Amino acid sequence: MIGFFVNTLALRVRLGDGLDVAQLLAQVKASTLDAYAHQDVPFEQVVEVLKPQRSLGHSPVFQVTLAMNNSGAGGTVQLPGLTLEGMEHVSPTTPFDLALSVTEAGSSVALDLSYATDLFDRATADRLLLQLRLVLGAMAADARQAIARLPLMDEAERDRVVSGFNRTARSYPDDCAIHQVFEAQVARRPDATAIVCGAQSLSYGELDRQAGLLAARLAPHGLAPDTPVAICMERSIESVVAMLAVLKAGGAYVPLDPAYPAARLAQLLASCAPAAVLACGAQPLESALAQALQSMAAAPLLVDVSQAPAPDARALSIAAGPRQLAYVIYTSGSTGEPKGVMVEHGNVLRLAVNGGYAELGATDRVAHCSSPAFDAATWEIWAPLLNGAAIVIIARDDVLSPQRLGAALEHGKATALWMTAGLFHQYAAQMTASFGQLRYLLVGGDVVEPAVAARVLAAPLRPGRLINGYGPTEGTTFTTTYDIGELAAGARSIPIGRPIGNTQVYILDALLQPVPVGVVGELYIGGAGVARGYLNQPDLTAERFVNDPFSAQAGARLYRSGDQGRWREDGAIEYLGRNDFQLKLRGFRIEPGEIEARLRACAGVREALVVAREERAGHKRLVAYIVADGVAPAAAQLRAELAQHLAEYMLPAAFVVLERLPLTPNGKVDRQALPAPDAGALASREYQAPRGESEAAMAAIWQTLLGVPRVGRHDHFFELGGHSLLAVQVVSQVRARLGMELALRHLFESPVLADCAAALAAADPTAQAAMELADRAGKLPLSWSQQRLWFLDRLDRAAGAAYHIPVALRLCGELDAEALAHSLDRIVARHENLRTTFVLEQDEALQRIAPATAGFALQRQDLGGLAAAEQEAALATLAAEEAAAPFDLAAGPLIRGRLLRLGPQEHVLLVTMHHIVSDGWSIGVGAACCAWGRRNTCCW
Numbered sequence: 055m056i057g058f059f060v061n062t063l064a065l066r067v068r069l070g071d072g073l074d075v076a077q078l079l080a081q082v083k084a085s086t087l088d089a090y091a092h093q094d095v096p097f098e099q100v101v102e103v104l105k106p107q108r109s110l111g112h113s114p115v116f117q118v119t120l121a122m123n124n125s126g127a128g129g130t131v132q133l134p135g136l137t138l139e140g141m142e143h144v145s146p147t148t149p150f151d152l153a154l155s156v157t158e159a160g161s162s163v164a165l166d167l168s169y170a171t172d173l174f175d176r177a178t179a180d181r182l183l184l185q186l187r188l189v190l191g192a193m194a195a196d197a198r199q200a201i202a203r204l205p206l207m208d209e210a211e212r213d214r215v216v217s218g219f220n221r222t223a224r225s226y227p228d229d230c231a232i233h234q235v236f237e238a239q240v241a242r243r244p245d246a247t248a249i250v251c252g253a254q255s256l257s258y259g260e261l262d263r264q265a266g267l268l269a270a271r272l273a274p275h276g277l278a279p280d281t282p283v284a285i286c287m288e289r290s291i292e293s294v295v296a297m298l299a300v301l302k303a304g305g306a307y308v309p310l311d312p313a314y315p316a317a318r319l320a321q322l323l324a325s326c327a328p329a330a331v332l333a334c335g336a337q338p339l340e341s342a343l344a345q346a347l348q349s350m351a352a353a354p355l356l357v358d359v360s361q362a363p364a365p366d367a368r369a370l371s372i373a374a375g376p377r378q379l380a381y382v383i384y385t386s387g388s389t390g391e392p393k394g395v396m397v398e399h400g401n402v403l404r405l406a407v408n409g410g411y412a413e414l415g416a417t418d419r420v421a422h423c424s425s426p427a428f429d430a431a432t433w434e435i436w437a438p439l440l441n442g443a444a445i446v447i448i449a450r451d452d453v454l455s456p457q458r459l460g461a462a463l464e465h466g467k468a469t470a471l472w473m474t475a476g477l478f479h480q481y482a483a484q485m486t487a488s489f490g491q492l493r494y495l496l497v498g499g500d501v502v503e504p505a506v507a508a509r510v511l512a513a514p515l516r517p518g519r520l521i522n523g524y525g526p527t528e529g530t531t532f533t534t535t536y537d538i539g540e541l542a543a544g545a546r547s548i549p550i551g552r553p554i555g556n557t558q559v560y561i562l563d564a565l566l567q568p569v570p571v572g573v574v575g576e577l578y579i580g581g582a583g584v585a586r587g588y589l590n591q592p593d594l595t596a597e598r599f600v601n602d603p604f605s606a607q608a609g610a611r612l613y614r615s616g617d618q619g620r621w622r623e624d625g626a627i628e629y630l631g632r633n634d635f636q637l638k639l640r641g642f643r644i645e646p647g648e649i650e651a652r653l654r655a656c657a658g659v660r661e662a663l664v665v666a667r668e669e670r671a672g673h674k675r676l677v678a679y680i681v682a683d684g685v686a687p688a689a690a691q692l693r694a695e696l697a698q699h700l701a702e703y704m705l706p707a708a709f710v711v712l713e714r715l716p717l718t719p720n721g722k723v724d725r726q727a728l729p730a731p732d733a734g735a736l737a738s739r740e741y742q743a744p745r746g747e748s749e750a751a752m753a754a755i756w757q758t759l760l761g762v763p764r765v766g767r768h769d770h771f772f773e774l775g776g777h778s779l780l781a782v783q784v785v786s787q788v789r790a791r792l793g794m795e796l797a798l799r800h801l802f803e804s805p806v807l808a809d810c811a812a813a814l815a816a817a818d819p820t821a822q823a824a825m826e827l828a829d830r831a832g833k834l835p836l837s838w839s840q841q842r843l844w845f846l847d848r849l850d851r852a853a854g855a856a857y858h859i860p861v862a863l864r865l866c867g868e869l870d871a872e873a874l875a876h877s878l879d880r881i882v883a884r885h886e887n888l889r890t891t892f893v894l895e896q897d898e899a900l901q902r903i904a905p906a907t908a909g910f911a912l913q914r915q916d917l918g919g920l921a922a923a924e925q926e927a928a929l930a931t932l933a934a935e936e937a938a939a940p941f942d943l944a945a946g947p948l949i950r951g952r953l954l955r956l957g958p959q960e961h962v963l964l965v966t967m968h969h970i971v972s973d974g975w976s977i978g979v980g981a982a983c984c985a986w987g988r989r990n991t992c993c994w
Contacts, residue, residue, distance in 0.1 A: 062097040063089045064115050069201055076197040117151040123158070152182070177623060178572060184208070185570065202563075207570045215568050216560065216604055219625040224555035226407040228582065231374035231399040233301040235407065235440045237262060243442060246416065250466050251291050251447040258442075261295065266369025268299035268359060273370055275329045275355060277305040280379040282589075284328040284354065285426065286310040286319070286343050289447055292334045293426050294435060296359050297381075301399075304372040305329065306379035308394075309426035316345035317699045322384055323350060326394055326589060330355040376400030382589050383429050385527050386644045386704065388636070390651025394589030397432075401530040404582035406436040410555040411521060411535040412470065412494045418443035421468040423453050428641075429527040430472050430499075438470075454778055454798050455785065456481040460488035464837065469493045472523070474641030475500040476779055482506050487839050490515025496535075498523035499641030501629065502548045507538045514857050514969040515839065524550035524629065526643065528598070528613045530583040533557055534627055549626040550619070557581040560604060560612065561621060571621045576633055578612040580605060585613070637666045639674055640779060642703045646676075649696070649704055653678060656695050658687040663715060664706060665725060673761065675775050677731050678706040679715065686711040690737040693773055707775025708735040733763045737773040741766040748811040755787045756807065767808040771801060788814065834901035836892065843970040844892050844899050847943055857969040860937035865961040871953060874963070875912040878951060882910040887971045891946035904946065913952040925956055936964045943970065 065085055073081070097115075106114045131138040148168040155166040165186070169179045185206045192204045207215070227235050244259035256264070272283065283305045287293040293309075300307040308326050310319060312333075319342055323331065331354050337344040347353040380399045387393040414420065420438040422445050424430040438445050446466035452458040459481065463471065471492055473481070478497045482489075489495055489510060495517035497507075502522050511520055525533035536551025553559045558580035561569050569575040580602050587595030602610035618630045637644045646664035653662035660683035668674045680686070689709040696705055708731035716727035744753040744767045753765040760774050771781070781801050788796040792814075800813040836844060843857055882888045889904040915932070917925050932954065941948050948968040955961050 061093055061095075062119070063093060064097070064100065065089055073201045074198050075193045075201065075204075078201055079197075113150055119150050119153045121153070121155045123155060154186075181571065202565055203567070206573070207568070211570060212568060215571065215621055219621065220553060220558040220560075222410070222553050222555050222557055222581070224408050224410055226409075226556065226582075227403050228376055228400055230376065230403075231301065231378060232380055232402055232436060232440070233265075233298060233371060234373065235403060236298065237371065239440065239442050243416065246442065247444045248439060249291050249294055249445045249447065250419070252449075254291060256291060256295075261298065261439075263369060264295050265298035265302055266371055267363040267367050268295060269302035269372075270367055270370040271357065271363065272299060272303040272305065272330060277303045277329055279304050279374065281305045282308045282326040282328040282382055284308045284310055284323060284326065284331040286312050286331060287334050287359075287426065288312060288450065289422055289424070289426055289431070290334065291447065292359050294422075294439075294445065294447075296332045297426075297435065298439075299359075300332075301374070301380060302371040304374060304378075306381055306396075308382045308384075309431070310343075310384075311425050311427040311701070312341070312343060313425075314342060314427075314701055315698050316342040316349065318701060319343055319346035320349050321699070322392060322394075323347075323354065325384075325392065326382055328354045330357050332357050332359050334358070334360050374399060376403065379586065381432075383427065383432075383527055386642075386648050388634075388645040388647035389594075390648050392648065393591065393594065395429075395527045396586040396589050397527075397530055398586055401583050401585060402432060402436050403440070404556045405433060405530050405532060405554075406440045408555060409532070411523075411532070412437070412496065412519070414438060414441040414443045414470065416442040418469045418493065419446045419467055420444070420470040421446050421448050421463060421466065421472070423448045423459075424472065429531050430641075432531045433496075434472060443470075451799060453477075454782055456484040456782070460485050463488050464491065464839065467491070470496070472496045472498070474498070475502045476640045479503055479506050480779055480782065482510050486510065486513040487515050489513070489517045491839055491842055493518040494521060495519070496521045496523045498525075498532075500638050502538070504541065504545050504548055507541070507548060508543075511539060514859060515843070522548050522550060524627075525583075526579070526613070526615055526617075528585045529557070529579045529615070530585060533579050533583065534559060536626060547628060549622060550629045551626050553581070554583075557583050558604070559627065561619060561627070566600075566603065569620070571623055574618055574620050574630055577615045577617045577619050577627070579615055580610065580612045584611055635665075637664075637676070639666060639676065640703055640777065644676075644704055649676070649678070649700065649706065652696055652699055653680060653692065656687060656692055658682055658684055659692075661715060663723060663725075663728075665728065667730070675707040676705070677708045677710060677728075677735070679710045679712055679728055681712055681714055688737075689735055690739065690773060693737040702772075702777065707731075709737070710735045736762055736775065737770070738762075739766065739768045739770065739773075742768055744807065744811070746811070746815075748815040749808060751792055752788075752807055752811045752814060755784055755791065759783050759787065765807055767806075767811075769807050771805040771807070771810070773805075776805075830903060833898075834903070836899050836901060840892070840901075840970050841899065843968075844943060847970075855938045855940070858937055858941070859967045859969055859972055860933070861963075861965040861967075862933055863963040863965075865963060867959055869961050871914065871961075874953065875910075878912055878965075879910040882908070882947075882949065888949050888967070889947070890971055891948065892943040892970065894944070908947070910947075910949070910951070913950075914955070915952060916955045918955055918957055929954060929956070929962060933962075933964055936966055939966070941968045943968070948972075 065082075067078075067082055067085065069078070101114045104115065148170055151170050151173055153168040155168070157164045157166070165183065167179055167183055188206060188208060189204050192199060240258045240262045245257050247255055248258045248261045249256045277283065281304070283300045285293060285296045285300070285307050287296065297307045297309070308322075308328060310322055314322075323346060331343070331347070333343060333356060335358060337356070347356060376399050378399055379396055380402055381397050382394045383397065384392040384394050414437055418438065418441070420434055420443060422431065422434040424434055435445060437443070446463075446468045448459065448462050448466075452462040469492055471494070473495070475497055476499070490513070497520070507520060510516060520538040522536040522538055523532045524535070525531050532554055534551040534553050534557075536549045538548055541548060560578045560580065561575040562578050563569050563575050584599070587599050598614050599611045600614060602612045616632055616634050616636055618633050619627045620630065622628060635646055637646060649664045650662040653659050653664070659680050661681035663679045665677055665679070666674050667677045678692070680692075692709050693705060710729060710731050716724040718724045741764070744750045744765070749767055753767075756765045756769075756771065756774070757763070759780050760776060762774055765774070771784075781798060784801060785796050785798050788794055794814060796810075796814050801810055804810045804813050846857070883906040886903050889906070889908050891902045891904070893900055893902055917928055920928060932952070936952055948971045950966055952964045953961055954964065
């Protein structure tokens, strides 16, 4: 018999518990000898008994094999009348992720590594062999060396990941304070615009003057260096003035969101003990801030920043150094108490000036969309003001609508915008024209979807640069950035990039040793952006901010982020989640421990656990699991009690009551075994069916977006788990499904279904169409997006094809060509933008609209006489020529079409438009195509 008499043995090797080399070898020897006792059991039978979860992506039980070839086979064997000679055979495939073959060759061994090419490339395989050689050499040199300390890198590779990837030194003002750099900009350009808010604006000189006068008002209240001053305002001109004033007075500002509940505001005020609280205008008694101050035994002084200064007041500005405290921002805390992150002036200067990722100048305008209490506001405020650019303040209501946000960006002529990943994903399809006016679009706060980013970058109007930004508050907003334009087509994930200027990132193992390229470790952040620590929490500061062993600078520290990642070959970092239970939701980092502590303080709750669940792609929500102490409290009762203490984004959407939390065999909570919430876990009210068409339609939309089985007329949108991003989707769905316009504020003001439906029923479904026609006889100026496209066309007409929108439709079936031409002519007659040209008159670019009778000329060409292959070649050539042919923006027309006849039952329609008059109109062409005749079919 001749056969392959080999069976596979699966071995388990435990590498933990501080083993050294000798102990590991002894363990492997014992494990192997034990396995030999069952070596005759077919591996297929083992799999049958174990029943592991099967996957087409890998082999069951194990994915890595080691084959020791010590049988002496190979070489030459002489038989009577026959010579057998071994031949090396290389299989083109491998059934395993990695397969290592070891062959004895005299006093040495030869290693052969096979790898799955859909998982590894050649560089990775080479690196694995090098690492194996290093490990084996170290094991042979010292049998008492700890396994965890065996080297995986040689000195050259270690230097690359420690130093090479972290050569980020850039010049920036590292010897002064924020307000001093700002004052230098004031001296250069005092009349330049510093802030725009709607119709209001402030120059650099006026902003400096107002902040200096407010600083003088604050000085008598004991503002020694590092003294906190709370600012409780919406983003506004006044809030920026207040921040700058606190710095000029020598203090550190503490931004608080006025939307926080009163109990949370009181908690934060008690934590930071500010010398004063700055607010804008008199605070109504029912406001959260007024209630917070009333509840405090020793409330700080309330200062109204809107009050006019005394006539004889003199501006104040106190010099400060880079190590002085600039601000304190509170984030969620795992112990149940919020953490106040202390950020110094030097930290902010390293972020805002010459960071190497978004270089702002005097012509830039940065949108300020974030809450001042969110650390993205640090970049939105100080990056423009310290570089001579302007801030464009976007109102809260405008941020919550893609149409209004786009209009606000266009009105403010913004050139830079930061968005959370969630908002970017939701708004991208509706904001391509607005994105096109931006030099920089920065996205972050969560994982960015490659498909969404690719669509934005493929749009005719796209941002100059689309940047993925990563960084915890403790690293001062941005730690790494990645230009998504560098991403390879078809990439499955977007890296978080490389460290920005004067920043270091080290990826370390549990022993604080650097890990090689491709190996997962924890991200430790170093450099000039590392915050001072946590306010009044020295133990937590010592735990999370550790000594930097890689820096020659005395006192340098690293921040332990808790984020996991790995280096890529090009020096970019891939983000791979958390090594603890911290959550990311809508751009916010949330410590579930803080929510759990509040839950355990509720009557009737003995144990609590909070997790983020994603039952639907892109829709994460918080779910609380509780074990009751007696009768379980209702979900609505728990949510109402939490709402008194926690920010809106920290409120669970569902509350699941369990008899006990599921545990793993080692006694830890088994999070995988937690059940999905059912209808009873929602904070719903007593069910009453919706009444009337408006309520039924609204209930259907809520059910779909909230993922709940039913919605009653008394249910509350936000109590069912709704939030601002879902509210935007409700408005969009009402518009798309019902053709009606629901104002976003109506949903916030009337969040109960019956009330919201009443507001919808009161809305005029024709309100959108009933627009007042502008006077066509006067001058018709260009919009901001049109100005940009017109300018680019004048600058380089040869590059204009990048802004063409070509559409190619293959029409299968009988076609009435005259009806098609008439349909296109009517479409052009109906839409003025398709009859618009752009002329220059007296140095001003203006629109000119041709009459509706201008007509549309559909060119026709018959390719029926060509063979099939020739037809397709001619079709490709004609389509390319049609798409690339230039437009004359002044002469027009800016839409053209050509109908190509391939046969009696097959045609191709080519339509090309300039993006200055169209955005996505091709969808409308497709719809019109299907209406030309009952016998027509439209094939793309």
